[in-house]
Amino acid sequence: MVDTATPMVAMRGVQKWFGELHVLQDIDFEVAAGEVVVVIGPSGSGKSTLCRTINRLETIDEGTIEVDGKKLPAEGKQLAELRADVGMVFQSFNLFAHKTVLENVTLGPIKVRGAKKSDAEKRAHELLERVGVEAQAAKLPAQLSGGQQQRVAIARALAMDPKVMLFDEPTSALDPEMIKEVLDTMIDLAKGGMTMIVVTHEMGFARTAADRVVFMSDGRIVEENTPEEFFTNPRSDRAKDFLGKILKH
Amino acid sequence: MDWLTDNYVNILRGFGETLRLLGASGALALVLGTLVALARVSPVPILRGVGTFYVTIFRNTPLLVLILIAYYGLPEIGIDFGFFINISLAMGTYTAAFVAEAIRSGFNGVPLGQAEAARAIGMPFMTSMSQVVLPQAFRLVVPPMASVYIALTKNTSLAATFGIAEATFRMRGLFNDYASQMIQIFVGISLGYILIVAVISWIATAFERRWAVA
Amino acid sequence: MTSIKARWAAVAAAAALTLAACGDAGSSDDASDDTPEYEVEDVNFDEGTRMAELNEQGSVKIGVKFDQPGIGFRAAGSDVPTGFDAELGKILAADLGLEPGDIEWVETISANREQFLQNGTVDFVIASYSITDDRRQVVGQAGPYYVTGQSLLVAADDDSINGPDDLEGKKVCSVTGSTPIKLIEEEYGATPAGFDTYSECVDQLLNGSVDAVTTDAAILLGYAAENEGELKVVGEPFSEERYGVGYSQDYPELCEFINESLTEAFEDGDWESAFDATLGKGGSEAGDPPALDPCQS
Numbered sequence: 133m134v135d136t137a138t139p140m141v142a143m144r145g146v147q148k149w150f151g152e153l154h155v156l157q158d159i160d161f162e163v164a165a166g167e168v169v170v171v172i173g174p175s176g177s178g179k180s181t182l183c184r185t186i187n188r189l190e191t192i193d194e195g196t197i198e199v200d201g202k203k204l205p206a207e208g209k210q211l212a213e214l215r216a217d218v219g220m221v222f223q224s225f226n227l228f229a230h231k232t233v234l235e236n237v238t239l240g241p242i243k244v245r246g247a248k249k250s251d252a253e254k255r256a257h258e259l260l261e262r263v264g265v266e267a268q269a270a271k272l273p274a275q276l277s278g279g280q281q282q283r284v285a286i287a288r289a290l291a292m293d294p295k296v297m298l299f300d301e302p303t304s305a306l307d308p309e310m311i312k313e314v315l316d317t318m319i320d321l322a323k324g325g326m327t328m329i330v331v332t333h334e335m336g337f338a339r340t341a342a343d344r345v346v347f348m349s350d351g352r353i354v355e356e357n358t359p360e361e362f363f364t365n366p367r368s369d370r371a372k373d374f375l376g377k378i379l380k381h
Numbered sequence: 382m383d384w385l386t387d388n389y390v391n392i393l394r395g396f397g398e399t400l401r402l403l404g405a406s407g408a409l410a411l412v413l414g415t416l417v418a419l420a421r422v423s424p425v426p427i428l429r430g431v432g433t434f435y436v437t438i439f440r441n442t443p444l445l446v447l448i449l450i451a452y453y454g455l456p457e458i459g460i461d462f463g464f465f466i467n468i469s470l471a472m473g474t475y476t477a478a479f480v481a482e483a484i485r486s487g488f489n490g491v492p493l494g495q496a497e498a499a500r501a502i503g504m505p506f507m508t509s510m511s512q513v514v515l516p517q518a519f520r521l522v523v524p525p526m527a528s529v530y531i532a533l534t535k536n537t538s539l540a541a542t543f544g545i546a547e548a549t550f551r552m553r554g555l556f557n558d559y560a561s562q563m564i565q566i567f568v569g570i571s572l573g574y575i576l577i578v579a580v581i582s583w584i585a586t587a588f589e590r591r592w593a594v595a
Numbered sequence: 596m597t598s599i600k601a602r603w604a605a606v607a608a609a610a611a612l613t614l615a616a617c618g619d620a621g622s623s624d625d626a627s628d629d630t631p632e633y634e635v636e637d638v639n640f641d642e643g644t645r646m647a648e649l650n651e652q653g654s655v656k657i658g659v660k661f662d663q664p665g666i667g668f669r670a671a672g673s674d675v676p677t678g679f680d681a682e683l684g685k686i687l688a689a690d691l692g693l694e695p696g697d698i699e700w701v702e703t704i705s706a707n708r709e710q711f712l713q714n715g716t717v718d719f720v721i722a723s724y725s726i727t728d729d730r731r732q733v734v735g736q737a738g739p740y741y742v743t744g745q746s747l748l749v750a751a752d753d754d755s756i757n758g759p760d761d762l763e764g765k766k767v768c769s770v771t772g773s774t775p776i777k778l779i780e781e782e783y784g785a786t787p788a789g790f791d792t793y794s795e796c797v798d799q800l801l802n803g804s805v806d807a808v809t810t811d812a813a814i815l816l817g818y819a820a821e822n823e824g825e826l827k828v829v830g831e832p833f834s835e836e837r838y839g840v841g842y843s844q845d846y847p848e849l850c851e852f853i854n855e856s857l858t859e860a861f862e863d864g865d866w867e868s869a870f871d872a873t874l875g876k877g878g879s880e881a882g883d884p885p886a887l888d889p890c891q892s
Binding site for chain 1: 424492494495497498499500501502503504505506508512513516517520592
Binding site: 388461540544557561562 | 709729732734774776789799802
């Protein structure tokens, strides 16, 4: 399942500061094609920032980031092309508020990939079916529940046929009863062989679907391991401390 | 009422000119103002500077001064497309500054996540603006924009003394020939302007409904 | 009102005075232009008339155009307007027993003439002021003292416009009133251009931004004379404009006074010499004086 030839995502020596704050320190990190990596860590650890640097929603100050062997270009056409290959799901969904659910999913393929409208709609209906919100296709995002919106957001990202999907705390803004429907969708995706980097607090998802868990703290990657190893036998004190806090209840 | 019965063609032609002027300068203001607003929110520092400079200059110069420049100044340096275009240029560039500010306030009302989501699916800056940010900004922009265009409608009357036979010019002519009916003429021509403004308000309301987000 | 006989007596008296003053430095020297002098009479008006009041107060306010060469025009730096209308103002003043120096000249533009008469800003308007029924509803208009008609002023080297029929699609400038615009736009298919002064119209004609200026031939002749070789008046007048003297309806007695004053000026040659010194400078003839409208009462 894991292809080690060319990593799908490779970060080397990445540094980033927010003013005085060193938010990413000496990040060396690779994700192989088909791998599902869960990034966890306390808030402020830099995990969201790390996720957002991969499609350059955040810039970095030093180091290199490669996606599928290609260095991340600066602003411009190439960057847009690369972003099209990197799907992203946000904490706050960010569905296009003025477009219907269907249009949210077809907009990228039509405007970025140049797909025909009829083809894009056919594919969009399939994807909406897959994430279970096909019945809502004609509605505006504001008419959907949070869980439905997030599943539409996943469909929107999938419509671009991404090589890798980034999930930036996809369930953090959801009411508890809706978390499962989104996680189930993500688990299906993972099983289907999608390369995924998931920033989350959902340890259940990490255990079930992750090939590897990356633990971050204070802008550094402190520990990387299989979920099994990481949850049962964390090596670093900070990971132990973190797991102690979140797994207690 | 013979001022009206004898001159309705004359008056309608005047309002025709007013509308032409409103259309030409309004279209220029919309295009130019949108570009300036885009420049002001663009990721390129020099464009932001240019946008800010434009707004500072054109919003703070009295319209009459711009018209005088367009009317007397531009022909001096060889830019002479006739009264209509030169005056439209002055009104359009002036109004563009207000359009830009109205649109910018609209941009600021669109959540940042919308642009991020657009960029994340690979839209270049201009596409993300035209497909995602602007349509939502325009909705927020409709009320202030209606005010800008209502002001422009009334501002077109300044053209009356600069070679354009629009409604106010016709009104002055009627004053001259129908001295005993001045009040009627004044009220009548004012009603014409009010009608134009009412149509603009109506269009604004229609746009607001159409671009409603749930 | 003084009779014609009385007037002649006054002229004789004035002539005697002039002869008597002959040895002195000519009192007319400061008015060194070639405009005629009008005899200032010793007049007697009925008590309570406006004429008596004006005569009593020793001054009169006359509204004229300041921007129409040959009719009413004030050169930069000058205090006193020149032109046919201004000359008629002097004739009226003389018949009120007032010297040209007693006249307070007030600039009127087309749009404010009625207002100025109604609120007393001026006592008379002599400002290329066509007599119309509508105007007579709000102000008094005596005369006409001159009859002209709408005509066309074009560049001297423009052979394409020889009359109103050639105006199709041409940009034509007019200022006073809706009628000239209506005529050229609706009848002759011209495109009107809007300005608020004739001088602006003429400037735009000189620099080629408009193709023609249209208004009363009298006004255009003045501009043509001022820009000789550059501008010309073409075609026959295609409307009739009768210039009158405007006065306030509060003083209907002014109508008879004006008409009598005009009649005398027609008869004693003052009207013709006034014309020759102003509009007639370019060579056009005054022609026969027009027939005056009777005063209503």
